[in-house]
Amino acid sequence: MPNQILLIDCPDETGLVHRITGVLFRQGGNIVSNGEFVDRDANHFFMRTEFSGDVDAAGLLRELREALPAATIRLADDVPRRVVVLATTEPHCLGDLLVRHEFGEINSRILAVISNHETLRGLVEKFAIPFHFVDHAGLDRASHEAAVLREIRRYDPEYLVLAKYMRILSPQFVAQFARRIINIHHSFLPAFAGAGPYRQAFERGVKIIGATAHFVTEGLDTGPIIAQDVISVDHSHSVADMAHAGRDVEKIVLARALRIVFEERVFLSGNRTVIFD
Amino acid sequence: MPNQILLIDCPDETGLVHRITGVLFRQGGNIVSNGEFVDRDANHFFMRTEFSGDVDAAGLLRELREALPAATIRLADDVPRRVVVLATTEPHCLGDLLVRHEFGEINSRILAVISNHETLRGLVEKFAIPFHFVDHAGLDRASHEAAVLREIRRYDPEYLVLAKYMRILSPQFVAQFARRIINIHHSFLPAFAGAGPYRQAFERGVKIIGATAHFVTEGLDTGPIIAQDVISVDHSHSVADMAHAGRDVEKIVLARALRIVFEERVFLSGNRTVIFD
């Protein structure tokens, strides 16, 4: 039997770990790994427990909900997440995901790739994954999003991954996939949000550039951050050099974020993430 | 009341977290932070729990020892550790510790500094800390160590910190302070153990150099590693440039290791460290 993952968060109080592990123990679960965190500012408790054993999910959840009436409780299995990827023309993040996916590295199934350009079709089809070109020419944003949404709906994905998808999504679109869209932005947010972050970085004369993977929310590049990393640059880097050097950070940070999310290691605490990794 | 820290390790079995938190709960402790780890290879369980509350230490330990007869159990308080520092002639690690100590940053009291050179006396005495010069001229290693030991014994320290102390300690000396001597070595061990690591690094043509803080054991630079970090170098770095650039890594890594150890965040698992930080 595959391991199961129990995710609990609730207002903090004394004895929570003892109570929760007691329920797990009685239901026959063996803890494989366990992480807890208390946000002292918010007085909120978070716990992620991976366990093995022949545990009846319904019984476990019922007993936990009785013991912790104020808690948000979720029981996740370890099966691959169903994912649709959106991209535009840059191949590095998408290509990296496709190779990882081909060899089972990320806990996911890429169901399809949707793009507003034809550029990446060849790359995607090498890996025998459906590629859908949804042209934005002549369409306003709402109409284009509706067309994209029709393609997405065919696959009923759990997550959307924006692998350098260069169009801004409307709040209406985002609202349909709350906490289920993951974007890679090519700067260390909150610096250089929006368009042209490498151009902005060049003009500001920074000595580091970076990338940020985050959940997409209504605001532009303001959603909860999952992973970030940086590399050093200097005056000899043109905008193009920065973009080139930044690609490796972008793809590594995106892949790291997807692994964390798809292994159910992330809680949201307001606009911040609590990550057990 | 200051928090207390409970450190338990034992062979892994089902229900340990539940049992331990149950004892803590009954004894009136409130968990402030908790970390657990199971070494799957060794089937061994480690747990560090920081708790508040008016808990009777003797009662807690008695009940825990009954509940966990095979466990190693330790209850630590949060008071500053008593420390003697050994150094030779380089000021950067020692100076950094003295400034941190002056402003209460590290959980320790530096009782004295002992050196086989007079070079650092001025620096140490600025901070009103006793400095003892124990000359090695004309002494064999055993005699010099005996003289050093006499000075150390006057202070009865819990820990010895080797802040760039450039003499090798004998196994007999080390045995008297098992797991209580912390050294900073100026390479990313196990590369470049022993003398002249920057010279070795230069000759090998590496593109990174680093530093390692570790517990001192009988073997040269082979003890359990507490913290490591690196920086980039290139062909333009001479041996002296590497030594210069490396100083900042050395002092930061040593300080980080001391913080971790003095806050009781470290378990030993054979020659490896398990660190809750």
Next chain:
Amino acid sequence: MPNQILLIDCPDETGLVHRITGVLFRQGGNIVSNGEFVDRDANHFFMRTEFSGDVDAAGLLRELREALPAATIRLADDVPRRVVVLATTEPHCLGDLLVRHEFGEINSRILAVISNHETLRGLVEKFAIPFHFVDHAGLDRASHEAAVLREIRRYDPEYLVLAKYMRILSPQFVAQFARRIINIHHSFLPAFAGAGPYRQAFERGVKIIGATAHFVTEGLDTGPIIAQDVISVDHSHSVADMAHAGRDVEKIVLARALRIVFEERVFLSGNRTVIFD
């Protein structure tokens, strides 16, 4: 004789390196190290040459100015820079500078420390450096700055170093030390400019924090960046934890920037720095 450093920048054209090295050669200079850079966007040439030899400075400059009428040419020696440090209450950057200074590590002489608090007097006076308390109580900004300026003027420094000086300097003040004030800001700019960067970082939920050393200009935290670095943080870092962890980055980044500037390795190119290191 100590080495001399030649700094030239001018509009780019063919043959500059040949012409400049020709003049140096004729004047008897031996190049010790040489760096050139052409900013393609601005079509501007930068060159830093360290040379030895018994070269007549006036003759060298005359011949260079004839050969390069459009160039900015500067000849710098390698003597310690005269520095006044401003600080408020935090000891880590100042303490680090004082220890480095004591052992001659940075190419500078710290002439005095000025603070709007008494907190750091003891630390500074340990190192036998004058400490001036300039209270801001009851003074408006202009009056306080005038009082600070009076103390500074007594020492006629080449550079002012803001080692966690927590007051904003007026444009009038800054204008008197153009390109001669170096500040350490506790974020990776341009993120989290202004007050409370760790609080801002915590609230944004970033996974990295950093520090930026920059020249001070009229705008708040918008001057040319000299050095930056970051460290990783996670959800378990409170604002205080971030501030604590960030201190090591701040002091290392500030020291690195001072070394670069005091060794005459920095050109300004608009609001960007060109650094030969």
Next chain:
Amino acid sequence: MPNQILLIDCPDETGLVHRITGVLFRQGGNIVSNGEFVDRDANHFFMRTEFSGDVDAAGLLRELREALPAATIRLADDVPRRVVVLATTEPHCLGDLLVRHEFGEINSRILAVISNHETLRGLVEKFAIPFHFVDHAGLDRASHEAAVLREIRRYDPEYLVLAKYMRILSPQFVAQFARRIINIHHSFLPAFAGAGPYRQAFERGVKIIGATAHFVTEGLDTGPIIAQDVISVDHSHSVADMAHAGRDVEKIVLARALRIVFEERVFLSGNRTVIFD
């Protein structure tokens, strides 16, 4: 016309830069970027100059050889390098190279992939690159190498890239491709040379792991280092976790090394590399 790259190294003497740039200037070359380095220990001069302009290569080389009779002089163009890749079963480095290659990111043409396993055939053939399986079953090392060599010879490559090729090459094999074989080793050399570096790293209890790209020489993992990088690990990383986390470092370091080598940015200085990047 594409830029050309001039690579010169020789015993250091006064006036070299002036003389070389003079020749370039007279031959009509415009310097695009220039880097020089003097190894003080070896008293040896290195210079890499990228230049544009309608320069007669033969004439330039003739005049340079007259001016610098003791120098090693090389004129390289900027055309893609001809490369054969050897791999075994791990897809991450190879997959990364194939995606970069597909989009023209690395200055190279991958002519073929040779492996002692069939595992990666599907991946390679997606990209329409010849894949040759050279079984080692039943062959001694010499015979297997001879068979591999026959395949390589068909393509007449300039470079061999070992993208996690897990067999040790004989000195006889290596001698035929001196300075033309690039390997990625999954540790920060010189630590953990040879087999099982992640197992070695786990057992030593290090807090960082890394990867090293180097030229292959007769000794095992002792050739000149081109690029290295590291990531942090802790006690919770099993050997498999380290191997998993290390993959991203391996592929990025290998790609960086290939870029540097294929753009003619590397000189050898004994067993060290001098890199202009």
